[in-house]
Amino acid sequence: MKLDSLIPAPLRKPAKPGEGNGSKNAAPADLKTSPPERPSDTERLTDKAKDAPADVLAWVDQRTAASGFLTGMLYRKVPKGTNWFYTLGSAALFAFIVQAVTGVFLAMFYTPSPTEAYASISHINNDVFLGQFVHGMHKWGSSLMVILIFLHMGRTFFFGAYKYPRELNWVIGVVLLILTMTMAFTGYLLPFDQRSFWASVVGININGTGPVVGPYLSDFLRAGPELGATTLSRFYAIHMLLLPGAIIALIGAHLYLVVKLGTTAPPWVRAEKPKIAAPVSQLDAGAEGNGAPPPR
Amino acid sequence: MKAKDKQAYLEEYEFLKKKGKPFFPYAVMKDSTMALIVVGVIIAMSIILGAEQGPKADPTTTTYVPRPEWYFFFLFELLRVIKPPELVPVATIGIPTICMVLLLLLPFYDRGPERHPGRRPIATTAGCLTIVAMAYLTYLGAIGGSPTEIEMKVPPQYEAGKEVVAGSGCLACHKIGENGGDLGPDLTHIGSQLPRAAIIRSVEIGPAEMPAFRDLPPKKLNQLSDFLASLD
Numbered sequence: 257m258k259l260d261s262l263i264p265a266p267l268r269k270p271a272k273p274g275e276g277n278g279s280k281n282a283a284p285a286d287l288k289t290s291p292p293e294r295p296s297d298t299e300r301l302t303d304k305a306k307d308a309p310a311d312v313l314a315w316v317d318q319r320t321a322a323s324g325f326l327t328g329m330l331y332r333k334v335p336k337g338t339n340w341f342y343t344l345g346s347a348a349l350f351a352f353i354v355q356a357v358t359g360v361f362l363a364m365f366y367t368p369s370p371t372e373a374y375a376s377i378s379h380i381n382n383d384v385f386l387g388q389f390v391h392g393m394h395k396w397g398s399s400l401m402v403i404l405i406f407l408h409m410g411r412t413f414f415f416g417a418y419k420y421p422r423e424l425n426w427v428i429g430v431v432l433l434i435l436t437m438t439m440a441f442t443g444y445l446l447p448f449d450q451r452s453f454w455a456s457v458v459g460i461n462i463n464g465t466g467p468v469v470g471p472y473l474s475d476f477l478r479a480g481p482e483l484g485a486t487t488l489s490r491f492y493a494i495h496m497l498l499l500p501g502a503i504i505a506l507i508g509a510h511l512y513l514v515v516k517l518g519t520t521a522p523p524w525v526r527a528e529k530p531k532i533a534a535p536v537s538q539l540d541a542g543a544e545g546n547g548a549p550p551p552r
Numbered sequence: 553m554k555a556k557d558k559q560a561y562l563e564e565y566e567f568l569k570k571k572g573k574p575f576f577p578y579a580v581m582k583d584s585t586m587a588l589i590v591v592g593v594i595i596a597m598s599i600i601l602g603a604e605q606g607p608k609a610d611p612t613t614t615t616y617v618p619r620p621e622w623y624f625f626f627l628f629e630l631l632r633v634i635k636p637p638e639l640v641p642v643a644t645i646g647i648p649t650i651c652m653v654l655l656l657l658l659p660f661y662d663r664g665p666e667r668h669p670g671r672r673p674i675a676t677t678a679g680c681l682t683i684v685a686m687a688y689l690t691y692l693g694a695i696g697g698s699p700t701e702i703e704m705k706v707p708p709q710y711e712a713g714k715e716v717v718a719g720s721g722c723l724a725c726h727k728i729g730e731n732g733g734d735l736g737p738d739l740t741h742i743g744s745q746l747p748r749a750a751i752i753r754s755v756e757i758g759p760a761e762m763p764a765f766r767d768l769p770p771k772k773l774n775q776l777s778d779f780l781a782s783l784d
């Protein structure tokens with residue numbers, strides 16, 4: 257297959273765990289066992305060095321059996337009709353990755369204390385190499401991530417992709433949306449300028465007007481009678497530790513289910529089974545021997 | 553969805569999947585292109601729009617008009633549109649919570665087998681209306697003032713005082729006319745309930761849970777109390 261040449265040996269379709277040495281791909285190994293001439297030490301070392309990456313991968317694969325999963329994931333078929341609308345989910349994921357990476361760099365220079373936060377952002381903007389650029393990426397990346405999540409959700413909604421058997425993945429997605437909005441809310445306070453301070457005061461007060469849990473929620477968020485040092489460190493911890501951890505875990509679950517259940521086909525793409533393709537699909541089912549019950 | 557429909561869907565899906573292309577490299581190619589576009593857009597926005605700092609946070613400030621990030625505008629706007637105080641919790645927490653629960657449980661009450669948007673008129677209409685409503689509220693929030701605006705008509709000599717009240721965050725707790733919260737006493741008729749001197753003392757001391765506004769300059773304090781004392 258033409259594709260095989262693109263991928264490292266352990267990821268290739270026919271490869272099975274622990275077969276690295278015996279397979280036809282490991283040509284240098286044959287040379288080693290029956291050399292036409294006795295190779296010099298340098299040549300043998302070079303050969304070994306050439307084999308090393310494959311050996312390491314085979315070693316890891318023997319212990320994890322990851323190649324089976326990886327080939328399954330890479331070569332799983334996406335249904336007919338898959339179009340650009342289906343890239344919105346991974347686009348949101350990439351926006352999150354950008355947020356994570358830029359966030360790490362910002363965290364290296366940011367101080368979550370009400371007396372120093374503002375100055376540390378000034379420092380990032382004015383002194384740190386590319387500081388304002390990374391800060392800007394983080395700031396505007398959040399907007400783009402929210403937009404992409406909404407577009408992705410819209411696609412899922414209008415394509416009816418939340419229906420059986422993908423209900424659970426819809427629920428996880430909605431939780432991810434809520435966590436992302438919470439992420440935006442807690443991150444907004446961190447620059448500690450007038451805009452972020454007063455927007456957070458208003459946001460917390462809005463929470464406080466809610467029924468039953470409202471006042472408790474705003475007390476928890478404010479961490480004191482007024483917005484101050486404890487509020488900032490609380491928002492910082494939520495923004496930096498709690499929410500990213502939860503989001504990463506849920507993205508993992510979301511992607512697992514995507515691979516497990518497959519992505520949907522657009523609802524207007526139909527299998528033309530009843531007319532010509534019926535015998536073919538029966539043949540296919542028979543070949544696989546799944547014993548799938550016949551359609552009633 | 554009945555068991556028959558589920559079975560039919562799974563078979564149909566299996567068939568479409570067989571006719572499809574492998575994830576690598578076809579879908580990966582599209583996703584990578586999209587990833588490059590995403591990163592490119594973020595970089596462009598960062599370069600063009602920057603990340604300028606506003607003035608430093610000042611808890612004692614009395615004139616700052618808070619604005620949330622644009623994607624919370626629709627929530628902010630909801631707060632402005634819904635005026636009666638007994639409905640404010642409904643607007644702020646009730647409607648968003650109900651919407652979130654409806655969204656979360658969508659696959660459990662919309663169980664029909666049909667997936668085509670053209671053949672799901674209720675779902676498609678509801679979805680479009682939600683998008684239009686959110687876009688409209690976001691637009692209103694973007695062009696409108698902040699929730700600290702007082703819409704009450706006042707004689708021109710009290711306009712300055714009205715602005716001070718609006719900018720000082722009084723509406724976070726107090727209601728004046730159609731605007732404001734209900735955490736503190738309603739100030740719509742405060743002029744007939746408290747003399748001007750008592751209003752000034754309240755602002756300076758901050759009785760009960762109210763914060764003291766000691767840093768309000770005397771001129772603004774005068775304008776503020778003139779305006780409040782005129783409300784009867």
